[in-house]
Amino acid sequence: xxxxxxxxxxxxxxxxIKFTKLFxxxxxxxxxxxxxxxxxxxxxxxxxxxxxxxxxxxVDLAVNAARHAFDHGPWPxxxxxxxxxxxxxxADLIEQNVEELAKLDAVDGGKLFQLGKLADIPATAGxxxxxxxxxxxxxxxxxxxxxxxxxxxxxxxxVGVVGHIxxxxxxxxxxxxxxxxxMAAGCTMVVKPAEQxxxxxxxxxxLAKEAGIPDGVLNVVTGxxxxxxxxxxxxxxxxKVSFTGSTDVGRxxxxxxxxxxxxxVSLELGGKSPLLIFNDADIDKAADLALLGxxxxxxxxxxxSSRVFVQEGIYDKVVEKLVEKAKSWxxxxxxxxxxxxxxxxxxxxxxxxxxxIEHGKNEGATLLTGGKAIGDKxxxxxxxxxxxxxxxxxxxxxxxxxPVMSLMKFKTVEEGIKCANNTKYGLAAGILSQNxxxxxxxxxxxxxxxxxxxCYFGFDLDCxxxxxxxxxxxxxxGLDALDNFLQTKSVVMPLxxxxxx
Numbered sequence: 037x038x039x040x041x042x043x044x045x046x047x048x049x050x051x052x053i054k055f056t057k058l059f060x061x062x063x064x065x066x067x068x069x070x071x072x073x074x075x076x077x078x079x080x081x082x083x084x085x086x087x088x089x090x091x092x093x094x095v096d097l098a099v100n101a102a103r104h105a106f107d108h109g110p111w112p113x114x115x116x117x118x119x120x121x122x123x124x125x126x127a128d129l130i131e132q133n134v135e136e137l138a139k140l141d142a143v144d145g146g147k148l149f150q151l152g153k154l155a156d157i158p159a160t161a162g163x164x165x166x167x168x169x170x171x172x173x174x175x176x177x178x179x180x181x182x183x184x185x186x187x188x189x190x191x192x193x194x195v196g197v198v199g200h201i202x203x204x205x206x207x208x209x210x211x212x213x214x215x216x217x218x219m220a221a222g223c224t225m226v227v228k229p230a231e232q233x234x235x236x237x238x239x240x241x242x243l244a245k246e247a248g249i250p251d252g253v254l255n256v257v258t259g260x261x262x263x264x265x266x267x268x269x270x271x272x273x274x275x276k277v278s279f280t281g282s283t284d285v286g287r288x289x290x291x292x293x294x295x296x297x298x299x300x301v302s303l304e305l306g307g308k309s310p311l312l313i314f315n316d317a318d319i320d321k322a323a324d325l326a327l328l329g330x331x332x333x334x335x336x337x338x339x340x341s342s343r344v345f346v347q348e349g350i351y352d353k354v355v356e357k358l359v360e361k362a363k364s365w366x367x368x369x370x371x372x373x374x375x376x377x378x379x380x381x382x383x384x385x386x387x388x389x390x391x392x393i394e395h396g397k398n399e400g401a402t403l404l405t406g407g408k409a410i411g412d413k414x415x416x417x418x419x420x421x422x423x424x425x426x427x428x429x430x431x432x433x434x435x436x437x438x439p440v441m442s443l444m445k446f447k448t449v450e451e452g453i454k455c456a457n458n459t460k461y462g463l464a465a466g467i468l469s470q471n472x473x474x475x476x477x478x479x480x481x482x483x484x485x486x487x488x489x490x491c492y493f494g495f496d497l498d499c500x501x502x503x504x505x506x507x508x509x510x511x512x513x514g515l516d517a518l519d520n521f522l523q524t525k526s527v528v529m530p531l532x533x534x535x536x537x
Contacts, residue, residue, distance in 0.1 A: 048149060048371040051139035053085040058094055058258060059241035061101035062251030068093040075234060078146040078379040079369055079414045087234050090259035095267035098255035102197045102224040103273055105252025112194050112222035116172030123168035123219055126247035130161040137236055141207055142370045145233040146378040149371045156208050163212035166497040167220035170518055188528040194222035195523050196275030199268035203281045204230035204381050205336040211237055213512050214278050221521035226255045228265050232381050234258040269293060276300040283506050302510035302520050304502055306435040307463030310456035311341035314469035315349035322468050323357040329466060329492040331365060331419050334377045335439035339464035341492060344443050345455050351445045359405050362419045367410055379415040380438060386415035389438030396422045396431040427458050449474055453481045462504030466492045
């Protein structure tokens with residue numbers, strides 16, 4: 037493809053939209069107000085369906101259902117083995133509906149259909165399986181007390197009713213990231229999916245019902261962040277909120293939690309991740325990883341390597357290779373197998389990205405390639421690369437959340453570390469080098485929660501993931517994720533006539 041042109045449309049049959057109502061206490065119901073909102077196909081700007089618009093009254097109803105299910109229902113009283121069995125059954129149903137779920141995320145969020153079938157939905161099912169296996173391995177500790185004649189032990193108990201507020205960029209994966217460990221822990225929950233991508237969350241609710249997850253354990257309230265999301269954050273009967281999204285919204289959620297019942301808050305927030313390419317890196321591989329890191333999922337990923345720092349010895353060669361490869365990066369219909377980049381999620385995000393591109397031009401950065409919208413309908417943007425970017429520019433400091441790369445040059449290892457840390461964020465980073473001493477020094481010096489060495493997007497269900505600084509305060513994935521939804525209770529009792537202490 038020539039840069040700036042979409043590939044053609046696809047003959048893939050679009051999904052039937054089966055679920056558009058709120059899911060509360062095991063039933064699909066209308067919003068109390070009767071209101072709905074439009075969900076839009078980002079390929080063309082057309083309406084897909086009208087979704088129930090939940091508000092505070094609906095959140096109250098969902099929380100009441102979750103509270104009753106937690107306080108009186110079977111879910112937290114099951115053995116971990118029994119919970120795991122039902123969660124595995126849920127995963128079975130997800131795997132049986134891979135194609136339909138991938139279609140929903142493609143038509144609702146502009147995500148690549150083939151990648152959804154091969155990666156996102158299988159990863160979603162895998163996350164439920166991973167946590168199903170952990171559900172019966174939640175252990176406390178026996179304590180060797182320092183005082184004589186005391187015996188102590190700890191219990192790991194579910195935190196209670198959880199409010200999950202999930203983003204639009206990975207609607208299925210983030211649904212599992214939040215719901216799977218909290219289910220395994222024995223919590224009940226209210227999920228508010230992003231208003232842009234609610235369709236798959238409602239389908240998952242339907243599958244959970246089919247799997248035998250008890251009523252009230254999983255509730256889904258669709259709606260807007262300023263209303264339904266705010267009601268969850270400030271609710272007096274929610275014990276914890278788990279949120280993935282922007283740092284600004286995360287701050288508001290913490291404020292609402294503090295002003296209400298001091299509920300626990302887990303935040304996975306924004307990023308402006310650096311990729312450091314050293315002189316000894318393979319140039320072709322470096323260019324491929326830089327493009328993948330920045331343009332994957334159309335740049336709508338919080339760990340995007342949107343700041344690429346190249347050591348001066350290979351800078352010119354890397355720039356040349358990046359521009360060459362970016363011009364062959366295929367943008368088009370997410371249902372087309374040859375597409376590598378679909379449309380941005382909605383008009384608002386589309387316009388935000390284009391405004392940042394204009395900021396880059398106006399502030400003096402050099403546009404190497406891209407920089408424009410594609411076509412006259414839908415929300416497609418060319419892969420865009422800037423050079424001559426300085427650290428006072430908005431495109432250097434702000435999370436754009438789109439296919440926009442800033443390229444910078446550095447001389448020494450020390451300068452590279454300083455550049456990498458010159459951000460308020462600290463979510464992820466990449467290092468490309470063959471020198472183990474450089475790798476060790478840089479990976480220990482960058483203030484970020486996950487460092488990928490000679491790879492990028494090295495996610496794994498067993499690997500904790502989360503941010504430093506303003507990128508969040510929790511770790512997701514691995515057994516750390518389960519701990520987010522457990523609390524520790526200590527039990528202490530006297531010992532009488534024990535033969536040893």
